[in-house]
């Protein structure tokens with residue numbers, strides 16, 4: 488099923504992200520985790536794409552397992568900046584062969600040495616090409632706090648509009664920890680005439696290592712309330728996990744209460760975390776009535 492059709496059903500959706508293994512010997516454990524997450528029956532599941540080859544082949548494999556064995560709609564990520572036209576089209580053909588209809592089209596991060604094949608420069612080029620290559624439903628990334636490379640948020644918004652005009656059907660946000668940032672951003676989207684559905688990306692932060700990584704990789708700001716939780720519980724793994732799930736749950740309840748009803752959880756391949764959040768939200772999602 489196409490994700491744009493799921494999003495158009497007028498009810499809240501809950502989806503989960505998983506990432507493929509970096510090495511072949513970890514494949515089995517990742518597939519097991521992805522399968523357990525699929526058994527929770529989310530509205531769809533996304534599978535990330537390792538930009539520099541290696542793990543990239545596993546994306547299609549895991550996406551097709553989710554679909555064929557568990558009947559969950561998959562969203563395969565695809566990055567382009569470190570890729571060639573042949574590789575991109577090879578992946579698209581594989582997706583078609585497995586009847587995977589949804590692609591999250593991304594530029595990917597520029598490698599540290601700055602060297603790229605210079606074929607693709609921005610996600611909008613990839614979106615255009617996917618659109619021509621077949622009947623795919625295409626998503627793209629967006630950044631409520633601005634992309635780290637952008638000189639300012641307004642320019643970032645213009646480039647997001649280019650992605651939408653190129654044919655993207657929905658956008659998924661980078662993680663954020665303060666809902667007001669998203670509400671302001673959604674207002675600005677409308678001012679830029681960006682009217683595709685927005686899926687809010689939520690990261691349950693459940694361990695100290697994750698926090699350091701988030702701070703080094705993304706420009707997500709941390710509200711005082713969130714910092715207090717991390718300061719107090721980061722050295723107590725069980726407490727940090729419980730507090731992280733509670734914080735993410737609260738964030739989601741506030742989003743749904745304010746009619747931001749499409750939620751994507753960065754699960755970090757943890758079925759226990761995905762399951763806890765789903766349980767916490769069961770009545771909220773089932774009982775939602777659009778005004």
Ligand code: FAD
Pocket residue numbers: 534535536537538564565566591592593594595596597608609610611627628629634635636637642643646649650659660661662688
């Ligand atoms: P783009 O939309 O191309 O933007 C990149 C930068 O270029 C931005 O600063 C933008 O403002 C600027 N820009 C865009 N168009 C133009 C233009 N025409 N002229 C000048 N500047 C322009 N990475 C992975 O490797 N694998 C994944 O699976 C993955 N999944 C992700 C999922 C989500 C929901 C998110 C939010 C990010 C994900 N990423 C993933 C990270 C992503 O690849 C990086 O954030 C990357 O740096 C930017 O990708 P993009 O598609 O947003 O790029």
